[in-house]
Amino acid sequence: MLRLERVSKRFGELVAVNGISLNVLRGTIAAIIGPNGAGKSTLFNAITGIYPPSSGEIFFEEKRIDGWPTHRIAAAGIARTFQNIRLFSFMAAIDNVLAGEDAHLHARLWDSLLHTPRQRREEKEARERARELLRFVGLEGVSETYARNLPYGSQRRLEIARALASRPKLLLLDEPAAGMNPREKAELGDLVRAIRERGITVLLIEHDMGLVMRICEEITVLDYGECIAHGTPTEVRNDPRVIAAYLGTAVA
Amino acid sequence: MHEFLAQLINGISLGGIYALIALGYTMVYGIIGLINFAHGDVYTLGSFFALTILTALGVSGELHGVALVVDVAIALIGAALLCGIAGVLIERLAYRRLRNAPRLAPLITAIGVSFILENVMQIWKGPSPVPFPAVVPNPSVMIAGVAVGAQQMLVVGLAVVMMVALQLFIHNTRLGRAMRATAQDRDAAQLMGININKTIMLTFLIGSALAGVAGFVSGVYYQSTWFFNGFGAGLKAFTAAVLGGIGNIGGAMLGGFLIGIIESFATWKFGGQWSNVTVFAILILVLVFRPSGLLGEAVFDRA
Amino acid sequence: MIYAYFLIAIAVVIGAQRLPDLRAKRVLFLLLGAALLCAPIFDRNDATFNVLADAGIFVLLALGLNIVVGFAGLLDLGYAAFFAIGAYTYAMMASPQFNLHLPFWLLLFLAAAFAALFGIILGAPTLRLRGDYLAIVTLGFGEIVPQIFQNLTKYTGGPNGIGALDFPSFFGRSFGQGTIPYYYVVLALIALAVFFAYNLRDSRLGRAWMAIREDELAARHMGINTTAVKLAAFALGASFSGLAGVVFAAKLSLVSPDLFQFQVSVLIVSMLVLGGMGNIPGVVVGALVLVLVNNVVLPQANTIAATAGLHVDFGNYHFFIYGAILVAIMLFKPEGLLPSRQRKEELHHAAT
Numbered sequence: 001m002l003r004l005e006r007v008s009k010r011f012g013e014l015v016a017v018n019g020i021s022l023n024v025l026r027g028t029i030a031a032i033i034g035p036n037g038a039g040k041s042t043l044f045n046a047i048t049g050i051y052p053p054s055s056g057e058i059f060f061e062e063k064r065i066d067g068w069p070t071h072r073i074a075a076a077g078i079a080r081t082f083q084n085i086r087l088f089s090f091m092a093a094i095d096n097v098l099a100g101e102d103a104h105l106h107a108r109l110w111d112s113l114l115h116t117p118r119q120r121r122e123e124k125e126a127r128e129r130a131r132e133l134l135r136f137v138g139l140e141g142v143s144e145t146y147a148r149n150l151p152y153g154s155q156r157r158l159e160i161a162r163a164l165a166s167r168p169k170l171l172l173l174d175e176p177a178a179g180m181n182p183r184e185k186a187e188l189g190d191l192v193r194a195i196r197e198r199g200i201t202v203l204l205i206e207h208d209m210g211l212v213m214r215i216c217e218e219i220t221v222l223d224y225g226e227c228i229a230h231g232t233p234t235e236v237r238n239d240p241r242v243i244a245a246y247l248g249t250a251v252a
Numbered sequence: 253m254h255e256f257l258a259q260l261i262n263g264i265s266l267g268g269i270y271a272l273i274a275l276g277y278t279m280v281y282g283i284i285g286l287i288n289f290a291h292g293d294v295y296t297l298g299s300f301f302a303l304t305i306l307t308a309l310g311v312s313g314e315l316h317g318v319a320l321v322v323d324v325a326i327a328l329i330g331a332a333l334l335c336g337i338a339g340v341l342i343e344r345l346a347y348r349r350l351r352n353a354p355r356l357a358p359l360i361t362a363i364g365v366s367f368i369l370e371n372v373m374q375i376w377k378g379p380s381p382v383p384f385p386a387v388v389p390n391p392s393v394m395i396a397g398v399a400v401g402a403q404q405m406l407v408v409g410l411a412v413v414m415m416v417a418l419q420l421f422i423h424n425t426r427l428g429r430a431m432r433a434t435a436q437d438r439d440a441a442q443l444m445g446i447n448i449n450k451t452i453m454l455t456f457l458i459g460s461a462l463a464g465v466a467g468f469v470s471g472v473y474y475q476s477t478w479f480f481n482g483f484g485a486g487l488k489a490f491t492a493a494v495l496g497g498i499g500n501i502g503g504a505m506l507g508g509f510l511i512g513i514i515e516s517f518a519t520w521k522f523g524g525q526w527s528n529v530t531v532f533a534i535l536i537l538v539l540v541f542r543p544s545g546l547l548g549e550a551v552f553d554r555a
Numbered sequence: 556m557i558y559a560y561f562l563i564a565i566a567v568v569i570g571a572q573r574l575p576d577l578r579a580k581r582v583l584f585l586l587l588g589a590a591l592l593c594a595p596i597f598d599r600n601d602a603t604f605n606v607l608a609d610a611g612i613f614v615l616l617a618l619g620l621n622i623v624v625g626f627a628g629l630l631d632l633g634y635a636a637f638f639a640i641g642a643y644t645y646a647m648m649a650s651p652q653f654n655l656h657l658p659f660w661l662l663l664f665l666a667a668a669f670a671a672l673f674g675i676i677l678g679a680p681t682l683r684l685r686g687d688y689l690a691i692v693t694l695g696f697g698e699i700v701p702q703i704f705q706n707l708t709k710y711t712g713g714p715n716g717i718g719a720l721d722f723p724s725f726f727g728r729s730f731g732q733g734t735i736p737y738y739y740v741v742l743a744l745i746a747l748a749v750f751f752a753y754n755l756r757d758s759r760l761g762r763a764w765m766a767i768r769e770d771e772l773a774a775r776h777m778g779i780n781t782t783a784v785k786l787a788a789f790a791l792g793a794s795f796s797g798l799a800g801v802v803f804a805a806k807l808s809l810v811s812p813d814l815f816q817f818q819v820s821v822l823i824v825s826m827l828v829l830g831g832m833g834n835i836p837g838v839v840v841g842a843l844v845l846v847l848v849n850n851v852v853l854p855q856a857n858t859i860a861a862t863a864g865l866h867v868d869f870g871n872y873h874f875f876i877y878g879a880i881l882v883a884i885m886l887f888k889p890e891g892l893l894p895s896r897q898r899k900e901e902l903h904h905a906a907t
Contacts, residue, residue, distance in 0.1 A: 048776060050772065069775075069780075070772075070775040070776060071775045071776075071777075071778050071779055071780045071781065072778075072780075074775070074776050074777060074778035075778040079776070079777075080776055082773070086770050086772065086773040087770075087773070088765065088766050088769040088770060088773065088774075089769060089770075089901075090769060090897045090900055090901045091762075091765055091766070091769065091897075095762055095765070098762055099762050099763065099765075099766040099774065099777050099779070100777045100778075102759060102762070102763055102766075102777055102778055102779045103777070103778030103779070104778075105759045107758060107759045107760075109760070109787060109791075111758070111759075112754060112755055112758035112759055112760040112761070113751050113754055113755060113758075114754065115754045115757075115758070119758065119759075123758070123759075146897075146900065162777065165777075166777055166778050285687075286687075287687050287690075287691060346882055346886070349886055350885065350886070353885075353889065354902075355685075355686050355687060356628075356630050356686055356687065356690070357885050357889055358885075359630065359687050359690060360630070360824065360828060360881050360885050361881060361882050361885040361886065363632075363821060363824075363878075363881055364877070364878040364879065364880070364881025364882035364883075364885065365878065365882060366878070367821065367874040367875065367877050367878030367881070368874070368875055368878035368879060368882065369878075370874050370878075371871070371872060371873075371874035371875035371878065372875070374871060374874070375871065379871070483817070487694070487695070487698070490691065494691075525702070525705065525706045526706060528698060528699075528702055529699050529702050529703060529706070532695035532696075532698050532699050533695075533699065535691070535692070535695045536681070536692050536695050536696065539681070539684060539688050539691070539692050540680045540681055540684070540692070543684065543685075543688060
């Protein structure tokens, strides 16, 4: 569903991502792992069009998307969360989710100006869907709370709800478990699986190997901007280059 | 050809004034990311300070010999110093509290300060243009068949001297290094033990003093000054800073001279009423197509 | 007497802001509207309605600029340019200038459309710019537009502008010299503007504006076409200004370039800053307070000073007042006097 072909990203002299090829299959939960600075987030930014790749090609559902503006890539069905949460801090939780639905709303300028019946109906339905999504991620009680006033774990989940609101086919999660306690991580694992059950493919960046090994079917390992291993959790776990890159610590 | 050269020389003289003002914009922007909207009014303030000093010295016309050197030096240094102090006060009172505020807050404040300064000057020196004594004699030299006045040479000479001095200061002194470090990364500079407040104050001091010099020079050059001069001159100098690449000292000089020349030619070719339109059109075009300016590096969005 | 109008209007708007109940708010607004509608029946003082109509024009401008600055977070320092475009549209098409005498009501629409068009022309290439650069570009535009009107003497009358503009008429009855018809037009436009502004705020578009103000990059990742959304803000804001320009020109029966200088743009920004950017009641109050000060308090202060034998022209202190408002509010109460809940929290937290 998502195919990267020899994607590179250079910032001046620095090669952040070097010739990465990757294929994410529909309906899987895949992960990109690797030490800090390996180029994982840069890869996400390349996919979502923030930093278009310096070379290489990116295909999403067989359409070439590199070079598209970010909002178009998002509307095509790729949603993401951010490593350092980027919610709309001073908007209510439900408004965050509603903002995520934007690409699927049809209200034109006149509808917004006049609040036409069609706009009211659409807004009501959107609100209903947003509530359902908040319920889905376990935030039903706090829909009117400002995002920034939510506890950390809830913010992470709200970000996922907001991403889901854009009705993605592919969801990119950038270190979703960062800063979570074990119980929250377990819940997150369940949530990611439930998202997959909804027919959404998930690609995540994560440092927590326990979580990755438990929920992912495919793992790609990056180091210094290059792909050093690819395979199932068991294959990756036993790959000597991976063990070397991690100094044998985290994977064990 | 003759007219072309004459306009070129006019433009370079005008550009010297813009360049001096542009330095203040570019230094302040480089160090705290603020478009110091009030800077143009500090420039006007400089011409009023110089005028006041000259009046106090009893100067009302052309000076010669020792009196010329001494009185001009006193007026020049006095205007620079007073403007420097004004700049530091403005930073301390109006901008410092907003250093970490959302980006547009200090800009709005700066516009407020500009309005206050303009109004104060209007009350101080009246709403009409004020004559400025022609202290510097203006014999001219023929260069390539064009008469170049001593005043023009003074403008350009002073501008160039100030810029060279500034470059030397920034690259060869400890304080200059502190300024460059703060401009690059304020937090890191602070961790290295640089006193940020002092460095920013120094930036305002130097930038505003240069505006003071420009104010004096423009008084001598135009023999007139007006409370509202700083608005237009400030915008043009800001355009110069942007054209050269904001945050870049060499760029400010280059931009200043270019804007002066462009304005001069626009006035010549299309008439004075189009010169502002031309300059602002350039401002818009540069910001849209090359926001990093001629010499600057790309300005990344910090948001 | 004039004070009573302003103070009651300000008090009602503030009161409405404080009321938690939406229905009570609406009732209060409707009552205020009804009172303002009936006022000319009891009070036949033309001068009063002259000031009120002027105040209304500025309320309209503040509401329009609020869409751009308050909702979308784009600092527009050249807003007076669109006001000028609206005013000149009327002046050129309803005056002896070209012997065109199009009806006022048609020109209201035309001017709004023209202004919106220019908003898009200016916005399209510039909206990618960072906030402060955008502010300066709009300022440049605001300087260029009146200058061009001044320079194109053949079409615009140059520095003297265009005079003897047509009196609008309503079903064949000319407005004539009276100010009350303008007062009614302004009231109607404000009602419309307030209706639109609230609708926009509570719509897909308003949410998108809020989102890009909070985090433009994240908004883009949500599939929000930030350029289109910002352009919409620019165009809508400009169209309000165009409307205000038509009424302004018709009421004055004159336009000239010096009526649309930078000071006007800053005055409107000051209204927003004073009242509370982004909050509709806030910017209405901001506009009313500043018009009250400019058009009522200062002239009266002059008269009082003159009777006391002082020769002070408080009219010379306008700049100082705007400047002081901008500085003082930004330093001490950046959310303005009557902020929205959101803005208040935002600035409160940003400071920590």
